[in-house]
Amino acid sequence: MSQTAGTFAPHIVPPPGAIRESEQIAKLKQTLLRDIRRSAYVFRVDCGGCNGCEIEIFAAISPVFDAERFGIKVVSSPRHADILLYTGAMTRAMRLPAIRTYHAAPDPKIVISYGACGCTGGIFHDLYCVWGGTDPVIPVDVYIPGCPPTPIATIYGFALALGLLDQKLKARHHSEGPDEDVVPIHPNIPLQLRIDLEREARRMAGYRQGRIIIERFMHMLEAKEPTPFAERIKRYLEEEDDPRLAEIFARLNEIVLQR
């Protein structure tokens, strides 16, 4: 469980003052996890994030998600903390405060890297003033990815850190096998028609929604049903409550009719 700082990202040189965890502390931590019979207090350190993670942490302790059901409480001093929550990419300016916080918290403590920036540096990973995520500087026990992690992911991460739930994600590797030929999607629709439909849907609804809408439309177009497509789309347009969706479907139908 315990990792020394900088083991995963060898290209990042650990900055001066990077912490290595001794074996004795690792053993103490196992005892803490086994025998913890009280609330776990969390102290939050923002090393240079965008504040999105902080908003989600406070959502997680709000009555709707209520992390305090499990005794997880956010405290305002590292001296009270069992869990240190590092958010944001490790910036040059916040490196020393982050290390000082680590030393201020009593041993044994659990360190959680929170959010994409905390795990690896996220979208800021190649900035001149960023030392990657938390782990080049401080030994991390649990990583919670997400940008930002939702309150659900936060609660799951805390439960994982305290050993209440099991880890679901495992490293995956695939090697190309024989006969893995890929056929183009939607084989029954002419290629040019598919491209025109996709372009129009994305122009009207934006990149992600456009794709979802065009998948629905082409599924309808390809479906082998006794009623012809023209009739089905007509019935659909009459029943659709959302005027925006109806307009997009009508426009796509026009493109199909032009052929």
Next chain:
Amino acid sequence: MLKLLQELFRAGDATVKYPFAPAPSNPNFRGKPEYNPKRCIACAACTIACPANALTMTTEPAAGKRTWMLDYGQCIFCARCEEVCPTGAIVLSKDVELAVRNRADLMVTADFTLRNCGSCKTPFAPDKEVGYVIALLIRSGLPADQAERRRELFETCPDCRRHAEVMRRVENARLMEVRP
């Protein structure tokens, strides 16, 4: 007192039941990208689109393979990979339970073999991508027998093809010159 209790019962419980019950989710929520390596042609469109460089590819011509890598720790769940993927190999699910104890568990990797050029014998493109391009040309109206006849051309690298084309034109020009 009774009134207060009545009000409390009427309002009900606002707290979500997670982790004892599945969490409520929005239909438009973007969660963990699910990767299906069997649908992937290693075309690298997703690695170009990825704003956080969570998706990367390394090509090793000596070993004849290309490695595709996804780091969930770096992913910002923007769904651009899903947008650009021509074969639907990567789709965002609603899963958010991604926390891990070991950093290496956040990685997804896949190896693809490279096809050697028919004339210079050096690897130039993933095997599956060449197959997909031929299938796409057939779909766009090229007769299957013609595609099969041109297979040798498709399996030649751009450099060799350019070289062959230049040689053909030089040869043509030479033939034109000797005409009186």
